[in-house]
Amino acid sequence: MIEDIESGKINTVITKDLSRLGRDYLQTGYYTEVYFPGKKVRYVAISDGIDTAMGYNEMAPFKNLFNDFYARDISKKIRSTMTTKARAGIYHSTVPPFGYRKSPEDSHKLMPDAETAPIVRRMYELAVQGKGYKAIGNVLKRERIPIPTYWHHVRGERTWTRFKGEGDISNYIWNETTIKWILSHEVYIGSLVAQKQSKLFKVGKNYVKPKDEWVVVKDIFEPIVDLELWERVQEVNGKRRRMCKAKREPSIFSGIAYCPDCGRRISFFPERTGKNNPKKTYFGSCQNYKANGPDGCTPHRIKEQDLYDIVLKDIREWAAMALADEQAVLDRVMEQQQLNSTVDYGLIEGKKRTIKKRLEEIDKVISRLYEDYALGRLAGTSIDNLLPKYQREQEELGKQLSALQEQSAEHDSTEQNAEKWISLIRQYSDLKELNSCIINELITKILVGDKRRVNGEKVQSIEIHYRFIGNLTDGGMEQVNKKSS
Template sequence: MTEPRVGLYLRLSREDEEEGESQSIANQREYLRQYASARGWSVAAIYTDDGYTGTNFDRPGFLRLLADVEAGRINTVLTKDLSRLGRDQIGTMYYYQIYFPQRRVRYIAVSEGIDTGMGGSGELILPFLAAANDFYTADISRKVRTALEVRKRSGRFIGAQPPMGYRKDPETPGRLIPDPETGPVIGLLFRTFLSCGSVSGTARALTAGGIPTPSQYKKGPQSRFPGLWSGTMVRRVLTNPTYAGHLTQNRARKVGYKVEKRVTLPREDWIVVPNTHQPLVSQQVFDRAQELLAVRSYAPRTGSSHLLTGLAFCGGCGSPMTYVRGRGGSCYMVCQGSRRGGCPSSHCMREDAVIETIRRQLAELAAGISRQAEPPQEQSRGEGESRAIDRWTEAAGLLYRDRAAGLLTEEEFRALLGAARRAREAAEFCRHQASVAREAARQAEALERLDRDTLTALVERVVVHHDKTLEVVFRFRRPEAG
């Protein structure tokens, strides 16, 4: 008979710790050593996974055990009980019924009398034990989820890593406080988006500005695509009410207690607790961002979208303007509230007349811009803004160097870095405003060529009054007189 080359496998998860000392790593080790010694077996190796769940088999100790099995170093595996091997029914049955027998490895779950080398009643009860262990894990998972949901609804942050811009309050568990290093990035992101009206444009601006991504702040420099912001990253920040001071959790969940993959949950499943911590942006700024996101992503359920869909509103009741087709084929904009009886004014305007008014106002603004900024002067102004941005970026780098050299205290560094960032943000804003205004001038004489994205970048909203006058609110500053 082949001499047993015994490997002891020990495993303990956080859930198992609640069962007491009987399941401790030390207890398992001593229990199995005594069992092997009583039979005259020498222990070749001990494999330990302390703090690892049994719902999957991707555990470092278990993987080393498998490697030694494949190399022929181990031909007998001992565990205290079947649940130490695993709590996933399918995986446990695979190793017990297929993997170990194919490699002529004897497996013994000592306390339950399961021994592949002896056969007998142990094999009959194995499927029931595996199912019971699986059920135990499912029940524990359900209880943990329930307890965590109670904490979430009480306004306590339970995640391992706070969202970018915040850190955990060391004095109050479950409370978030602004991070002085990453908090300003959130404000910059919102300002950039409200200025340009584009998620992808915001991502490009942050990347061009060398702003570290959320994963860089969490994990350090990335090996792939360092500093590359995406539209998904930007949208995730813009839609998170946590930044307006309302702790928001449960935005995603695991597919199941055995599967690590996460799925995004719809907004109605989020857990939002109002006014739990200091906001990084005002409620007004956050709401405006949501309105802009809704406008840019709006698509009618039937028919084709119109150029001003989601941008035009009634000046009387604030309802959106909707569209109806006249007998002659002309399209009219009508107050949605008046069609439902909720607005006393029943005014309407032809869509082409509204578009012509916007075109004319843009042309007037373009003329003002042209008078105030001749091309050489405009080019010089742009170069000056770029130099200012480069200067403040370089200044920020020098501050990091001086802090590392011990020339600045942490308090001095934070204060000076904040001032440098604010100055750079102001220069970036001025450069962007000039760019948007130039784009408005370029498009002014040919509004019909404007696509949906360009128009929403230029126009914030159009208010149609009962006397058929229009109020057009642009997203860029009008040129100053003089």
């Protein structure tokens, strides 16, 4: 709706009452008193008798405030109810934790699952032997033990969109985070743990509460592992955490660099590049490959500094071009967008002209039919036979024209996005170094291809997807690797 207001398509907004526009009195007040008047948009709240065309309504701010109070009150009551249920030991999540199933007699109670509970016990036994999360995952994969997502999918509890069928290797590739969760959660000793997170009312984001604020009710369910085994595993895990060395700040490409083959992130880790070189160099690699080897994916390995240099150079070049000739860059961007698109916008415009011309002809034909009928030159049976035919054609052409106009609107939106990107990128012509803020402002993702040999040299495809416009190089840039690192 905001996009349509900005483009001038909407000049009136109507809601049943003010609460349907919003319950945050600050945001609602901004729209009714600042944004809508500034855009010359009329706002009507039917039940509250508010119409900005009739002038300012003094009661509107108070109504917004009452709506805000109501939302806060409901939120508090819901939280209070959930806390009360948790303290009473009532389990209310939709899907039970891996290893458990809901009791047939009471869906708010859990009981060990005959098929998956032994898997949980096996994981605890491996952990107490000193095996790490990755090693446990490898053991489970070798033993062809399916992951929790597989069980939820085949039982209809959750849909796994990437399910590739029975026997596929992806059914047995365990995530280290999943293993860590199972080996640390108190539910497996029969405790209900709830209220670990809370939501900020205004912001709408979840945050983790301090541990002393969690609701923990012990001995509610039948345990899968005994308390002694669970505590020994926690002791082993605690030692492992203390042994971990301090890490550097996350890479500026964290959450931006991805593998184009499996869709997992590229994670960056340190390596020594020589026996006599104490300094560590950071390399990126596909998380799936790093965790599961060739069964998961291929390496997609890249030196972090090389990726840094590639991205910095590309931003500088586009910024310099945008400063030198903005129209040329706009044409280039639109040309690439056309290549990336499966739609021929020139063909669309031609079809629109043809349809409009035919609709004009049909209008004239229908007018003549009515005129001939009125003057007695055409019998009633004749007009009954001819008119529906033209009306059906008129209706079908109208639908086709609407669809084509929607595609044209997408093209116009693409040009607006290109102009936004140009005004953004041109600010960085003198960019000296990259940081996370700049990366996230300009780029949505970077796809790091796997290395391959071309004419005896190792090359690697790098696709930079800029905000608003996407990738500007057809198939990505080919990075020639100087060393086989």
